[in-house]
Amino acid sequence: MLLALVDSMMEQFNISKTAVIATGCVTALTLAGLLFVKQESQKRQSMAGDATGSDSEEKKVSIDKTKFPGGHITIYYATQTGTAESFAQQLEREGVEQGFHIHIEDMEETSLEKLTAHSVFGEDDDGDDSGTTSRAIILAATYGEGEPTDNSTEMVNEMKESTEDESMKTVLEGLEYCVFGLGNKQYEHYNAMGKFFDSSLESFGAKRIIPLGMGDDDNDLEGDFESWKDQMWVALRKKYCHGAALPVKNDSDEFKLPDCEYKIEYHSKGTPADKIELDKVHGSSKPYFTSVDCPVVTSRELRSPEDGGSTVHMEIDITDKKIEYQTADNLGVLPVNDDAIVESVAKSLGYDLDAVFALSAAGDHEWHGAPFPMPISVRECLTRYLDLTSAPRRSDLKHLVHYAKDSIDRKALQRLSCKEGKKEYKEKIMDGYVGMVDLLKLCPSLSIPLEHLISACHFLLPRFYTIASSSSEFPNQVHLTVSVTEAKRKDGSVFNGVCSTHLANAKPTSANATVRVFNRPSTFRLPEDPSKPIIMIGPGTGIAPMRALLQERKYQRDVQKKSIGPNTLYFGCKKRSLDYLYQDELEAMQKEKVLDNFYLAFSREKKQKVYVQHLLTQNAEETWEMVDNKGASIYVCGGVRMGHDVTEALTDIAVSQGSMTAQQAKDYMSKLASDGRFVQELWA
Numbered sequence: 001m002l003l004a005l006v007d008s009m010m011e012q013f014n015i016s017k018t019a020v021i022a023t024g025c026v027t028a029l030t031l032a033g034l035l036f037v038k039q040e041s042q043k044r045q046s047m048a049g050d051a052t053g054s055d056s057e058e059k060k061v062s063i064d065k066t067k068f069p070g071g072h073i074t075i076y077y078a079t080q081t082g083t084a085e086s087f088a089q090q091l092e093r094e095g096v097e098q099g100f101h102i103h104i105e106d107m108e109e110t111s112l113e114k115l116t117a118h119s120v121f122g123e124d125d126d127g128d129d130s131g132t133t134s135r136a137i138i139l140a141a142t143y144g145e146g147e148p149t150d151n152s153t154e155m156v157n158e159m160k161e162s163t164e165d166e167s168m169k170t171v172l173e174g175l176e177y178c179v180f181g182l183g184n185k186q187y188e189h190y191n192a193m194g195k196f197f198d199s200s201l202e203s204f205g206a207k208r209i210i211p212l213g214m215g216d217d218d219n220d221l222e223g224d225f226e227s228w229k230d231q232m233w234v235a236l237r238k239k240y241c242h243g244a245a246l247p248v249k250n251d252s253d254e255f256k257l258p259d260c261e262y263k264i265e266y267h268s269k270g271t272p273a274d275k276i277e278l279d280k281v282h283g284s285s286k287p288y289f290t291s292v293d294c295p296v297v298t299s300r301e302l303r304s305p306e307d308g309g310s311t312v313h314m315e316i317d318i319t320d321k322k323i324e325y326q327t328a329d330n331l332g333v334l335p336v337n338d339d340a341i342v343e344s345v346a347k348s349l350g351y352d353l354d355a356v357f358a359l360s361a362a363g364d365h366e367w368h369g370a371p372f373p374m375p376i377s378v379r380e381c382l383t384r385y386l387d388l389t390s391a392p393r394r395s396d397l398k399h400l401v402h403y404a405k406d407s408i409d410r411k412a413l414q415r416l417s418c419k420e421g422k423k424e425y426k427e428k429i430m431d432g433y434v435g436m437v438d439l440l441k442l443c444p445s446l447s448i449p450l451e452h453l454i455s456a457c458h459f460l461l462p463r464f465y466t467i468a469s470s471s472s473e474f475p476n477q478v479h480l481t482v483s484v485t486e487a488k489r490k491d492g493s494v495f496n497g498v499c500s501t502h503l504a505n506a507k508p509t510s511a512n513a514t515v516r517v518f519n520r521p522s523t524f525r526l527p528e529d530p531s532k533p534i535i536m537i538g539p540g541t542g543i544a545p546m547r548a549l550l551q552e553r554k555y556q557r558d559v560q561k562k563s564i565g566p567n568t569l570y571f572g573c574k575k576r577s578l579d580y581l582y583q584d585e586l587e588a589m590q591k592e593k594v595l596d597n598f599y600l601a602f603s604r605e606k607k608q609k610v611y612v613q614h615l616l617t618q619n620a621e622e623t624w625e626m627v628d629n630k631g632a633s634i635y636v637c638g639g640v641r642m643g644h645d646v647t648e649a650l651t652d653i654a655v656s657q658g659s660m661t662a663q664q665a666k667d668y669m670s671k672l673a674s675d676g677r678f679v680q681e682l683w684a
Helices: 002-013 083-098 150-162 192-203 221-241 283-290 339-349 378-384 394-403 407-417 419-430 436-442 450-456 498-505 540-558 583-591 612-618 620-629 640-658 662-674
Strands: 072-078 101-106 134-141 175-183 213-216 262-267 292-301 311-317 330-333 356-361 463-466 477-483 486-488 494-496 514-520 534-537 567-573 597-602 633-639 678-683
Touching: 072 083, 072 150, 083 101, 083 134, 083 175, 083 221, 083 394, 134 192, 150 192, 175 192, 175 221, 213 221, 221 394, 221 419, 262 450, 311 498, 330 477, 330 498, 339 378, 339 436, 356 378, 356 450, 394 407, 394 419, 394 450, 407 419, 463 477, 463 540, 477 498, 477 540, 494 498, 534 540, 534 620, 540 567, 540 583, 540 633, 567 612, 597 612, 612 620, 612 640, 620 640, 633 640, 640 662, 640 678, 662 678
Parallel strands: 072 101, 072 134, 134 175, 175 213, 534 567, 534 633, 567 597, 633 678
Antiparallel strands: 262 356, 292 311, 292 514, 311 477, 330 463, 330 514, 486 494
16 A cells, blocks of 8 residues: 555656757867866865864864764865865765765875875874775866866876876875766766876775776766665675675654754844955855856847747857956856745745755865855855755765655655665656655645755856857857747646846846856867968857857957958758758848858758768868868767767778778877867757
8 A cells, every 4th residue: 555655746846858959069178188277176075164164274083983983085176167066065975874984085186195185093093904004095187188077177186197106106005995987978088087186096005995987978977876876885895894794874754854063043134244355165065156247238139939849049158257258268156046946945844945054064074175156045045046946966865865754755755865766856856857855745745854855965166158149249248149048847746946037137138137256268269370260160059159269259350350261161950941040140240251161951851861970971072272282170079979970980081081081080089189279168
């Protein structure tokens, strides 16, 4: 009877994907030669402190061997989107029951020599019986085409620079480690950073505990991590716990709140936020403190109403906003949850949206810096900082079991979060676009105190859009090309992408006509010699940076009176009458002879589909002449698969026109990329 009730309840999740999500020109970013912004280095605050942290150094603590027979392990995460950090937090939660004291550290905050700074059993400890003085778990994401994440770039550079230094060959002796890499097989250099850390640590004298684990985000990243961590815990217990009794896991059906990293203090309503210095802010939260509100002055639809989707051209005024950008940079946009979603969550959990609070570290938990400006109202927190609509991971559902008072809700969450429930989870949560706001309705017995919700929820991440304007022509404006994400669920309701919907609704005439943004450099840079030709390949919203580059070339010619080389553009879409973005502008540039060669691929106008890579192949001789003889630079923006097809087409052109072997052609393309003449920004 109970299982029948669970089945009945689970039918409420019976939602499936019935529409393809438009991805927009959000650069997720895959970069042929990444130019990154080095985030200002921060020192992580240790142990409990006030909400803004303290200036004290990390406390030396002794490890209770009865509670933690395995001793201390430090987890270092290298992350771009927060996934590696969330995996670290998952391991931290599991550490106690496995017999280990876990400390989490941002890769940005450490160095090669500091990897051996954390002793196994605390202050004045000489290591375990094997002579090990430190242990580390590395969770390393790969960014784009084999590049390090922003927060690990400094460490990667240090490791590379130290490779030839003989004195560094033993710098990590006494360290034992294991590495899990987060990657995506759609990209050519799959899990490059996981492989790099795994081999580099060994080259500096550290000892590997278990083989490198690798997760594929194009398939089942979480499942890959789950399998690896289960093997890891077995190996760690066997190696370090020496048969010691471990804490007994509480599997009772009794409702009991789990441990939480935060404690909460409420303030008088209307209390303003404190000024918090950036070195007291959590590393990934810095855009929350540095972004600025800018007005939207133009918003117009670029696609035909007959197309059924929406791509919006936006113009954002940055006059006097202390934002400077270069042509075709990336604009980071902070998403905002819809008011109805915020009010629904507050109603489900009984929150007072006008209440004002601040957070600090609870108990023995470390303070990792302010997660957002504080004191803050509940409304502002839910609106701007917590991800309430994205599908939670299976590990998140497993954690939410602790907050369900009703046994039916608990069993439903357990079923979806277990290994055997992967298929059901994908169908009902992932494909159904079920987020926290939906779970609270489907599992109404969930009772989550505010500080626990903040700890359990993922934060809203900035979305990066390749800027579609020239900074020379529009120094006080930033233009964006935004594909609005929308998908229909099986029950007829609609899932709306949180950031693209926010941008689409921020019309000049609306009450919410401002967006919170910051700039980030991209790799799209025109040749230093403007007389060199350029080849641009940007189907769909990949046209955004190409529009910016063409505007810049026009400015160089008409205003700066420079001699510019030929400009070639490949653009593709479904049909001329449906989604030919910026048609009037592009054809005007062609008439003005800014755009010398213009090739269009309409994939749905003929029986046989035509894509940009097909046109590129047809123009093999012309392309090779510009690239090899005239020194053209090539720019590509769009989906990963398109990028790979274009790379393959260019490689084939090098073979056929340059009389090269396949390997020579591949090396030729790699050399173009390293010289900055073959630049890609792609998204999965």
